[in-house]
Amino acid sequence: MEARDTIGAFGVRGAERPPPSLEAPSPRYGERLIKGLLGAAAFLSVITTTAIVVSLLIPTFDFFTKDDIGLGEFLFGTNWAPTFQPSSFGVLPILVGTLSTSLWGMLFAVPVGLASAVWLSEYASPRQRKVVKPVLEVLAGIPTVAIGIFGLVFLSPLVAEVLPFMVNVPPFSAGVAGLAIGLMIVPIIASISDDAMRSVPSGLREAAYGLGATKMKVATRVIFPAAISGIIASLVLAGSRAVGETMVVLLVAGASPNLTFDPGSSVLTMTAFIGQTATGDISTGSITYDTIFAVGSLLFIITLALNLFAIRMVRKYREVYE
């Protein structure tokens, strides 16, 4: 970008004599065509987003107009029974179900992930780092269906044994689903927070040591606050992943739309509702079909807000230190 500006400046300085042309002698249509094609590929992402928004909006619009469900009834209703007679479309139970599993997941993942990040960035020797970080990244690639099976077959009986209040009706429980989600998002928090803490200039670190601060004080009072926007970004991204997670909750959280934050209760989340209902052959335009899209819209809005916030926070720490 700056290179082009210098070329412009060059032209102004040599204004008395016409400067030698920097353009190629032929118009180079091929070059322009290639640039156009590459630009079209990049623009495909905008089309994807537009397609997502349009495909969500149209059936959602039908949901509120043709199927005549009130927006207030949808957002604040406390009874979720879209496929029963008489049906009821209060989204609060499945919204709270989503928040509940995400909350329990974050409760596990935030301390564990942040502590891992502090260790990786401030305490680990280069050799330990070189082993632990890639291992965490590889483990972050474990498919969520495998994590769900682990939660269902291993974690759930274990937790029911140790902390009975966490599993009311075995093997389904929001708390155990949260724990499995927590395992899934620990690598995200650890990896991004570690990057943020390592991008704090070492001058700050050395100055603090020079003033006689202990290692723990340097980590908690200097590095951690200095990296806070990156750390918040990692937490928000992890939260967004937890809210959007489907397979773990389908397998472990059960499928009862209970309006509760009780970790032992079985809950239905927004993603689980979509995954469970959309598998059958539902006909386009039916009220069930529209319901899936209305719930999808709500989910999309929540994760969009979280993602945009996280992207801003990442930009902020890049601006400060890079």
Add this chain to the structure above:
Amino acid sequence: MTSHTGAPGTERTRLATSGARAVTLRQLSSQPRADVWKGNIFLAVLLFAVTLALAGLAAIILQAAIEGAPAFSTKLFTNGPSTVNPEEAGFRPALIGTLYLILGVIFLVVPLGVAAAVYLEEYADGERWWNRIVELNVQNLAGVPSIIYGILGLAFIVRGPLDLGFILAAGSLTLALLVLPTVILASREAIRAVPPSIREGSLALGATQWQTIRRQVLPAAIPGVVTGVILAISRAIGETAPLLLVGAATFVTFNPTFTGDNGYSALPVLIFNYASRPQEEFRVLAAAGVIVMLIALLAMNSFAIWLRNRYEQQW
């Protein structure tokens, strides 16, 4: 500690030096006892957290290996699924379905992802609002939940404008859109890592911009791009939620094709179905399927990381 001060190594000099050293260090680095204790406890907490994270994730692999071992045989690869007879059930159509899905994803995602990355890094003027929108868009798409892509696939690809029906190609297209942002972001990183001096040298010799990109920038960026593609593919292999919506059925007993409208199946979808059955035998079968999937994934991911370390160039 090798401190060679004074005359080489009589026992007394060494003793004296280390004594003096210890006294000096003690004087200079004396910390209140409470701080030392707090520091140690803090480190212990950190180590506990790291161990917990690693152990928890390793337990997922171990548990699948132990649980699935009894069902692990060649039947998994040769037999089709079964609702009644878990001893004879296998994953063959699902494995082939996943293989086709991934081939489709590679075919779509490599050219599109690299092209978009080249445009954003080499051509796009970051000050222009449309380029900023594309950039923000890619970052945001990378965080959209996979089930939303399933909804997109259902409304836009299976039905709606493209109207492909519940065929394997529709699943492939959905997965490709899902991992495209990952490929773009990784390819951009790789292209950005090629130093500007390479480009300037090539341009100064009279090469056009596209010649510079094709002959200089892309070859240098290949290891990074390949790493990104492998990581994206391994994500696509394990994705289950969007496939549930775009018609990956469970009990397909014949080998699928790209456009055949008799339905298709995929490995993670069949694993999910087996796992949600109440019978113990099916859960064992699901665990065996998880092993197959994890072996493929861990091999691919490890290869990607090896590739990254092997070809990480210091310019």
